[in-house]
Amino acid sequence: MVDVVIIGAGIVGCSLAYELSKYQLSTLVLEKENDVACGTTKANSAIVHAGYDPHPGTKMAKYNVEGNRLIEELAKKLSVPYKKVGSFVLAFDDADMDTVRDLYDRGVKNGVPDLQILSAAETLALEPNLNPQIKGALYAPSAGIVSPWELAIAMMDTAMKNGVQLRKSCEVTGMEKTEEGFLLHTGTGDIAARYVVNAAGLYSDEVHNMVSAPSFTITANRGQYYLLDKNQGDVVHHVIFQCPSKVGKGVLVSPTVHGNLIVGPDANDVSGRDDVSTTREGLDFVMQAASRSCDKVNYRQSIRNFAGNRALSEIDDFIIGEAPDAKGFFDIAGIKSPGLTSAPAIAVDVVRMLGGAGLPLTPRDQVVDRREKITFRELSPKERAALIAKDPRYGTIICRCETVTEGEIIDAIHTPTAPRSVDAVKRRCNAGMGRCQGGFCGPRVLEILSRELQLDPREIPQDKAGSAIVIGETKVREDIH
Ligand SMILES: Cc1cc2nc3c(=O)[nH]c(=O)nc-3n(C[C@H](O)[C@H](O)[C@H](O)COP(=O)(O)OP(=O)(O)OC[C@H]3O[C@@H](n4cnc5c(N)ncnc54)[C@H](O)[C@@H]3O)c2cc1C
Structure with a gap:
């Protein structure tokens, strides 16, 4: 019987494993793919949001601002690529300037430090390649960029050095409530656990419904990107957003921590939750929308297109907490943007919630909290x-x-x-x-x-199971030995 099973090894599951590894507990992470950070965590904008976008009082607002602070610390301790480059939200007309003022007010209420509303001239002085027609911008110096998958991997590697166990290629297919906790069914046998945390991303509703009455549904919403070569990496030096709409934070142009330029995403519901294909129409939309912010990007230098799926639910906030009808089962579900930024702060709070639900939180005598990496x-x-x-x-x-x-x-x-x-x-x-x-x-x-x-x-596959590279020897002649 393990103390805690975490289902899913995306940024949320890895952050929680990292936090739980500081205590004298047995923690097991189950991941259906053959690696950690293989879901939405590896395909997003990679922005450490400042926290002016979520509405004050929401979970998203609270965890975003705290997560922004924690990621800066974690990146230093765990040798994860991170840069505090700051972000702009551009205004193109008077209505956008009203939105910028709203975002400023929200940000101040959320506790975002050092926000400023800049004039067009002030913005263009910092980012000369932007559209000269802009009216002004919201400037958030605390926004950053990070390598999302490296952050997740670094946290899981560190958690494992502190005794957390990881089982890859292990899909949870069913679960039952028992006297002592839960019995999880997987393709490789049953596992008994006292507490279970659902960090299954796009499948978090299906995992929830295994032991609790259905209370939310996840819809996959795809965002597509261009990744450009390093010779485009300094077209802009900050994260450049447009004003957000109902479906998301709009199309951005941003440097990446690896020195490239990223442009995207669009937003479209898709029926297959794992469908991360890209489309001509989606990419054309991205290019056109981004050109409003900056028309200096040379798309002939594109080295890759990719897509990631947002885990949207009908609830306009993260879904975090113990299921009322399944004591000991916790959801961390509907973790759309700013989920990457928020994950480390969510993890700290969920550990506190688990403690409140009876999990004994005795700190380990010695905790590995550093990761050195040769680059x-x-x-x-x-x-x-x-x-x-x-x-x-x-x-x-x-x-x-x-x-x-x-x-x-x-x-x-x-x-x-x-x-x-x-x-x-x-x-x-x-x-x-x-x-x-x-x-x-x-x-x-x-x-x-x-x-x-x-x-x-x-x-050895290229990526997920089944993506074979080598399937047999070539030039083998049966008659020559
Ligand atoms: C287009 C796009 C742009 C975004 N941009 C940003 C951004 O710039 N900044 C930001 O803060 N956030 C951003 N986000 C949001 C952020 O990427 C997500 O909130 C975050 O990655 C979610 O992490 P997760 O761990 O919940 O999900 P995932 O990374 O999807 O991890 C869930 C894991 O659970 C596993 N799993 C599922 N079912 C089972 C099962 N039954 N058994 C075992 N394992 C299972 C999956 O294989 C997966 O590995 C963006 C998202 C998208 C799609």
């Missing part, structure tokens, strides 16, 4: 030479676009969350994230994975 391309020539002298594998460049070494790939493979696919390695050390998108380094990463783990190359 070769960020080292000085002297540091590089010293590293290579110690281990020559740091002297072999595998990903030429991003300057990622064999040593870094091997480090990534042997982290607690144990990546087993080419893209899982990419999410940990950037190999394959550059202009050629893994065309050069992909086969070499496959070889290193196969060698380090003593696996047949056919067992």
Whole structure:
């Protein structure tokens, strides 16, 4: 019997695992995919929102502002790429200026620090490539950009060093209430738990309905993006939003922590919750809408399009708390934007709620709370030479676009969350994230994975289960031995 089972290893599940790992508990995370951070957490705008958008008094407002503060701390402690670049919400007419003033007032009520309303001239002085027709902007210096999947992975790796267990490729298919807690049914056997936390993202309604009366429904709403090469990475230096509408925060243009430029998303309901395909119409809309903010982006430098699905519910807020008809079962559901920003703060509060529901919270004597990571391309020539002298594998460049070494790939493979696919390695050390998108380094990463783990190359997928790269030998002739 485990103390706590967390269903889902997105940013929410990983944040909770990290917080719970500070206590003397047995915690088990169950994830249906073959890696952590494979759902919405890997496909979003990657903005650490300042917190002026959610309505005062909502859970979204509270957790957004607190999460913004926590992510800055976590990024430092856990070596996660993060930059506090600040954001603008642009106004194009008088109605937009009214929205900007509303957002300013909301932000002040929510406790967002240092907000300012800037004139057009002040905004253009900071961002000369913006549309000169703007009327003004809301400036939020506390907004940032982060690598969402690296934040989730870093928290789960750290949690695992403190004893949390992770079971990947383990889908929860059913659950029963028992005398002591819950019995969870999975494809790989049953698991008994005292407390269960539902962090299943797009499937959080289905998981909720396994033990509690239906009270919300999740609709998947897709957002599509352009990711542009690094030569576009300084077209703008802040996160550039337009005024938000009912469906979301509008199309943004923003630098990424890896030095690229991201443009998107649109917003469209999709019937398949895992349908993250991109469409010509969606991408055309994104390009057109973004050109209103900035027409200096060269879309011929696009290196990837991708899409992520928002987990929208009919409740205009996050759904967080214990189910009234299933004591010991907690939902963290309907976690749409600003869910990435809010997740670390939600986790702190859910631990408090679990404590209130009887989970004994005795702090561990020793807690790992730091993560060191070698990033070769960020080292000085002297540091590089010293590293290579110690281990020559740091002297072999595998990903030429991003300057990622064999040593870094091997480090990534042997982290607690144990990546087993080419893209899982990419999410940990950037190999394959550059202009050629893994065309050069992909086969070499496959070889290193196969060698380090003593696996047949056919067992190593590109990403999720079933995305086989190698299916057999070529040029094999039965008659030649
Ligand atoms: C287009 C878009 C843009 C966004 N931009 C931002 C932004 O800039 N800033 C921001 O703060 N937020 C943003 N968000 C929101 C943010 O990305 C999400 O709130 C956050 O990623 C949700 O995390 P999660 O852990 O709840 O879900 P997920 O990351 O989807 O994780 C849920 C996990 O549960 C697993 N799972 C599901 N069912 C089961 C089961 N039965 N058994 C086991 N495992 C299961 C899934 O495989 C998945 O890994 C954006 C979202 C979208 C879609």
